[in-house]
Amino acid sequence: MSEGNGAVVVAAEGLTKYYGKHKAVENLHLKVxxxxxxxxxxxxxxxxxxxLLMLLGIITPTSGRVLLFGEELRDSSFALKRxxxxxxxxxxxxxxxxxxxxxxxxxDLYSVDRKEERIEYWLTTLQLADYADDYVGALSHGMRxxxxxxxxxxxxxxxxxxxxxxxxxxxxxxxxxxxxxxxxRKRGKAILFSSHILTDVxxxxxxxxxxxxxxxxxEGDMEQLCEAAGKETQVEVQLQSVxxxxxxxxxxxxxVHKVLEENNRLLITTSKAADSLSQISQAITSAGGVILSMxxxxxxxxxxxxxxxxxxxxxxxxxLKDR
Amino acid sequence: xxxxxxxxxxxxxxxxxxHIISVIxxxxxxxxxxxxxxxxxxxxxxxxxxxxxxxxLAYVEQNGLLVIKNPLFPPLIxxxxxxxxxxxxxxAISMATERIRGTLEVLFYGxxxxxxxxxxxxxxxxxxxxxxxxxxxxYIFYASLITRLPLPEHLPLILLLSSGLVLDVIGFGALxxxxxxxxxxxxxxxxAIFGLSLAIPLGEPFWLEWVAYPIRQQxxxxxxxxxxxSPFTYLWQGLLAIEVGxxxxxxxxxxxxxxxxxxxLGLACYSLRRKGVRRP
Numbered sequence: 001m002s003e004g005n006g007a008v009v010v011a012a013e014g015l016t017k018y019y020g021k022h023k024a025v026e027n028l029h030l031k032v033x034x035x036x037x038x039x040x041x042x043x044x045x046x047x048x049x050x051x052l053l054m055l056l057g058i059i060t061p062t063s064g065r066v067l068l069f070g071e072e073l074r075d076s077s078f079a080l081k082r083x084x085x086x087x088x089x090x091x092x093x094x095x096x097x098x099x100x101x102x103x104x105x106x107x108d109l110y111s112v113d114r115k116e117e118r119i120e121y122w123l124t125t126l127q128l129a130d131y132a133d134d135y136v137g138a139l140s141h142g143m144r145x146x147x148x149x150x151x152x153x154x155x156x157x158x159x160x161x162x163x164x165x166x167x168x169x170x171x172x173x174x175x176x177x178x179x180x181x182x183x184x185r186k187r188g189k190a191i192l193f194s195s196h197i198l199t200d201v202x203x204x205x206x207x208x209x210x211x212x213x214x215x216x217x218x219e220g221d222m223e224q225l226c227e228a229a230g231k232e233t234q235v236e237v238q239l240q241s242v243x244x245x246x247x248x249x250x251x252x253x254x255x256v257h258k259v260l261e262e263n264n265r266l267l268i269t270t271s272k273a274a275d276s277l278s279q280i281s282q283a284i285t286s287a288g289g290v291i292l293s294m295x296x297x298x299x300x301x302x303x304x305x306x307x308x309x310x311x312x313x314x315x316x317x318x319x320l321k322d323r
Numbered sequence: 324x325x326x327x328x329x330x331x332x333x334x335x336x337x338x339x340x341x342h343i344i345s346v347i348x349x350x351x352x353x354x355x356x357x358x359x360x361x362x363x364x365x366x367x368x369x370x371x372x373x374x375x376x377x378x379x380l381a382y383v384e385q386n387g388l389l390v391i392k393n394p395l396f397p398p399l400i401x402x403x404x405x406x407x408x409x410x411x412x413x414x415a416i417s418m419a420t421e422r423i424r425g426t427l428e429v430l431f432y433g434x435x436x437x438x439x440x441x442x443x444x445x446x447x448x449x450x451x452x453x454x455x456x457x458x459x460x461x462y463i464f465y466a467s468l469i470t471r472l473p474l475p476e477h478l479p480l481i482l483l484l485s486s487g488l489v490l491d492v493i494g495f496g497a498l499x500x501x502x503x504x505x506x507x508x509x510x511x512x513x514x515a516i517f518g519l520s521l522a523i524p525l526g527e528p529f530w531l532e533w534v535a536y537p538i539r540q541q542x543x544x545x546x547x548x549x550x551x552x553s554p555f556t557y558l559w560q561g562l563l564a565i566e567v568g569x570x571x572x573x574x575x576x577x578x579x580x581x582x583x584x585x586x587x588l589g590l591a592c593y594s595l596r597r598k599g600v601r602r603p
Contacts, residue, residue, distance in 0.1 A: 058428055058601055075596065078339040078434040079331050086432035092425030092602075096354065108346040109433055151429075 006034025007070075009159050009190035014064035015054050017047075017214075024050040025214045028064070032192045034158070037185050039205035040194040041305065047214040048194035049089065052163050055192070056086060068159065082110055085157035089164040091148040095137030099128060102136050103150060110155035122150040126176070141168045149177065153184075160184060162193035166200055178204055202301045212309045225304045234297040235268040235280055240290040242266060249287035253279055264292075340439045347435070347443025352450045355413065365455065368405035369462060372398035376466055395463055396475040400562070402459045403485040404521060404555075406452065411492030411554070412513045414448050418500035419509035422595075425602040437595045441588055445493045452489045456482055477565050480573065484561040487580035491554035492517070494587030501594040504603045520553035557583060 010032040017024040025047040032038040040048045053059040055066050057073040066073055071080055094102055100119065107115035123129040126146045131139065139147065145168055152160060165181070166174045181204055185191055195201055201208055202222070209219040218225060226233065239246070242261055250259050250268060255276035258269035270276040277296070284291055331339075355361055375398045418441075421427040430440060460482065467474050475481060496513055503509045523546060534542060550556045557580035564572035 053601065056432060058431060058599070060599070075431075076336055076340070076436040076438075077331070078336060078343075078436075081432070081434045084432065086429075088425075088429065088432075090425060092429050094426055096357065105346065105350050106433070109343060109430075109435065111342065 006036070006188060006190070008032070008067075009034050009069060010038075010055060010192055011067040011070075012051075012055060012064065013067070015051065015061045015066065016063045017050055017054060017059060018062045023214050025054065025061075025211075028054075028211075028216050030209055030216065030219065032159075032190050034190050035185060035188045036206050037181065037191045037193070037204050039201040039208045040192070040211055041196070041198070041201050041208050041301075042194070042211035043196055043309065046196075046211045048196075048211055049163055050214075051211065052161055052192070052194055056084070056161060082155060083158045085152035085155065085160045087145075087148045087152045087160075087162045087165050089167060091144045093136045093144055093147060095135065098133050098135055099123070099139070099147060100132040102147065103154060106151050107154055112155050115154075118154055119150075122153060125180075126150060142170060142173055145169055146173065146177075149180070153180075158189060160189055160191045160193075162191065164195055164197075165193055166195070166197060174200075198301050198305060208301070210305060210309065217309070222301065222304075225301065233270055233276075235270055235277065235294065236297060237266045237268065237280070237284065237294045238292040239264050239266065239284070240292060243288055245287040246284050246289040249283040250280065253283050255279055339434060340436070343435055343439040344443040344446060347430075347440065348447035348450060351417065351444055351447030355448060355451050358413075360409070360413065361451075364405060364409035365458070368402040368409075368459075371405065372402045372462070372466075375401060376470065376472075380470060393475055394472045395467060396481075398466070399459070399463055399475050399478075399481060402462070403481075403488065403558075406455045406459070407485065407489045407492045407555075407558075408517050408521075410448050410452060410489055411496040411517060412510065413496075414445060414493040415496035415500045415509050415513040416506060417448070418444055418497055419503065419506045422500070422600065423504070423506055423602055427600045428602060431600045437592045437600075441497055441592050441595065445490075445497055445588060448493055449490055452486060456485070480565055481562070484558060484565075484573070484577055484580075487561070487577050487584070488555065488558040490584040491557065491580050491587065494584040494591065495554040497591040498587050498594065501591050501598060517554075520549065520555045523549055524553075524555070524559055554583065554587070 008031050010030070012028050012030045015028040016026050028051055030038070030040075040051060042048050050059060054061045054064075055068070057066070057075065057077075068080055069083060071077065073080055094105075097105065103119045103123075104115060107119060112118055120129070123132055126149065128143060128146055128150070131143065136144070136147065145165075149162075149165065152162070160181070162181070166177050169177060178200065181191055181193070185206075193200075193204070207219065207221055208225055210217045210225070242264055247259055247261065247266070250256050250266070253276075255270050256268055260267040260269075268280060270280065277294070281291060281294065376395070379394055379397075421430070421440075421444075427440065460478070463474065463478070466472070495516070499513055499516070500509050503512055527546065557576045561573050561576035561580070564570070564576060
């Protein structure tokens, strides 16, 4: 899936933010669709949080505009804000309230129907039910993170904006949060999250935008990112037997860069996996080869990310613009 | 999902705003009873008032005369000032804490705007005052019963005027919380301003005699300015009006006090909108 399956929920048009002379975000354009998970990936200080806060209207952009559900967000856009759920990196909770009071307060703010039922459901789902009467100030970091997530989900929002949602969670809780995000996507929600944790992005995101020094360097699905990073894809083909005609046919294909033979296995280095797979299989079968299995081994997100954000970013961006 | 949001009408927007004001107000009203400071301020005001009554009774006993026309009036004013000062200070600290600790930002992720936030917090705290007032009234009645001293004249008018004062002080506290960038500076500035606003007019007759004429004139001009910005001004003037029986002036001061509160809250909303809700 490349661009979700629904309407545009978030549209940022040329968002720029300067703090004095310091450029935090520059000319950010992005779209998030219903039923899509979009990840903003970037190192610390890349401008991810500033970008998210501009989308939420918390930070006023120096220039550019934001459309949420096709409308410009204003301070008093109450109906619009009720369709958004937000988890911030730092939860900023009311520590002198109990967990239940905290959630009941937000349920009232969002006019949640059957609030007791909803609160109970989420507390049970995220294993916080035993802490309902505890003061928020007494919760561990991970529990606070979960509480923030419940607050964001309580009113069943159509758009979820999550800033580093798994930060500070243990492995089990991370998996739980990932499953929850995927479940919300399946329900047609638009999800925009920022992270510097590559595994989260790789496992969750349909599309990824790499933000570096305030600029969105590249955007696309995993395939497109690897391509943008110039990373070649390897295709591993298991054959009944490797015939010399098969290797010759493959070497004639323009998309094939290198062919290595190992027992009855071919390791083919190619540029565009999506287009080249059919060409490779066609070349093999037409040369008399019998394919037993075929799989691609693409570059990891980490490799793509490091390539894209390295010192040669300017050249890369210029190259992408020329395409 | 993903569909356009229908434009909100003025009426539906205000309906929603009232709902949020009531939710925030209810929360702050209930939370204020959980703090040690609330009971501390209440106790302090009653102790000072009791001390004032006891001193007065000792004076009467020594001299065998009732020398003050309205003996329970000073204790009533003391408890009013301490209560109003506490609520003003609490308003300033509570709003500053929300902004500086980032909980305000979280509220603004949802359906909260500057008007609903400032009004919700202010009215929540203002809602505490009738309960405090009820306690004081019972205390004054009880003090009158056991000391056989007469109740203050025009008690309902004084209590009504004191409500206006509380709203003024809360509005002023809200404004300070938005203008300053730390909880400590907000608290200290509130204490300093409220203290000066009380000390200067109370001490005016004494210290004006001690300064030389040209300085006295300049100080009088400064005093006039302080009267304009002090949230306690309309209480003093209203009390003076009650004392001389000028009820037109009383009504004017009560009304002016409301305008002052509205202006302070409006300015707090404007400043917060300009400054933004992001934690500094």
